[in-house]
Amino acid sequence: MITPKRAEEEKLPDDSGIIQLQAALKRYCLSLTRSSWDAEDLVQDTWVKALDPLRSGHGNPEAFLLRIAKNTWLDAARRKTALSQKLPLLLGPAAVTQGSGDFAAEMALQAMMKHLSPLQRTVFLLRDVLEYSAAEAAALLGTTEGAVKAALHRARRALPALREELAPDGPPLPEEPGFRALLKRMAAACERADIAELIALARLEDEPAEAVGWMQDSRPSQSTGRSGGGTVKLMAA
Structure with missing residues (x-):
């Protein structure tokens, strides 16, 4: 009998699929940040946000990961602007x-x-x-x-x-x-x-x-x- 937890795990890609997703995500994050350090951080933040939804099943996990990475990077850029410019203005x-x-x-x-x-x-x-x-x-x-x-x-x-x-x-x-x-x-x-x-x-x-x-x-x-x-x-x- 497959437990609910086991069933969730089986909705994730296999090891080979995870490796491919990780490689694609790293390339994309590096293209966004132009920094290997920032790219690594963005990869980690993206996986943290994406892991539970991916366990629930997703038709296109790569597109899902890249969309989360883009939104996370844009949000960080917006907050950086707010911290450097909005604080003094307020x-x-x-x-x-x-x-x-x-x-x-x-x-x-x-x-x-x-x-x-x-x-x-x-x-x-x-x-x-x-x-x-x-x-x-x-x-x-x-x-x-x-x-x-x-x-x-x-x-x-x-x-x-x-x-x-x-x-x-x-x-x-x-x-x-x-x-x-x-x-x-x-x-x-x-x-x-x-x-x-x-x-x-x-x-x-x-x-x-x-x-x-x-x-x-x-x-x-x-x-x-x-x-x-x-x-x-x-x-x-």
């Missing part, structure tokens, strides 16, 4: 006029680190910048949709303070090595569209030692509450 024109590229991103991230709690800034990045749904953000953060919605509401209420921080006569980037290094690492994650790295850094409860004093002195008392503090803390690798 926080106000001053974030853009003070500089471009990494500098503008660092200015925007500095304001977020100062005025928003870890959960609030992470939710703001996921919902308003990267356009994840509340359910998707909750799943990524290991919390509830209610906590995500509450954190986003508080983050949006703090936007005027963030925009004031980014006014032309606002404070320069901090000189503290630890905090500046954190901002640079976050800006680099934005540039690479490395969502996992960005979430980990945005959720840090304990800033680098050199930056602790600056953060405690600068963070408004009304924003020190840790909404959803029971969630699992992601740490940077």
Whole structure:
């Protein structure tokens, strides 16, 4: 008797078919990314998304895989653009006029680190910048949709303070090595569209030692509450 699990497995191509699919997927991902490293990552992401549907049976598994790879790559490109361009724009024109590229991103991230709690800034990045749904953000953060919605509401209420921080006569980037290094690492994650790295850094409860004093002195008392503090803390690798 064939068990349901065994029946699912039998709907996948045989070993030879899997090898052919893998070769075709690698070629296609390399043509999209023009980078062997990015192509490998895209291949892995594609298989993760495609494996369960393929087990349920598909008339053209190669076309299915290539379509998932293309959509995944386009989605990553869209989010990369959002991180590098949309974040400063959401926080106000001053974030853009003070500089471009990494500098503008660092200015925007500095304001977020100062005025928003870890959960609030992470939710703001996921919902308003990267356009994840509340359910998707909750799943990524290991919390509830209610906590995500509450954190986003508080983050949006703090936007005027963030925009004031980014006014032309606002404070320069901090000189503290630890905090500046954190901002640079976050800006680099934005540039690479490395969502996992960005979430980990945005959720840090304990800033680098050199930056602790600056953060405690600068963070408004009304924003020190840790909404959803029971969630699992992601740490940077």
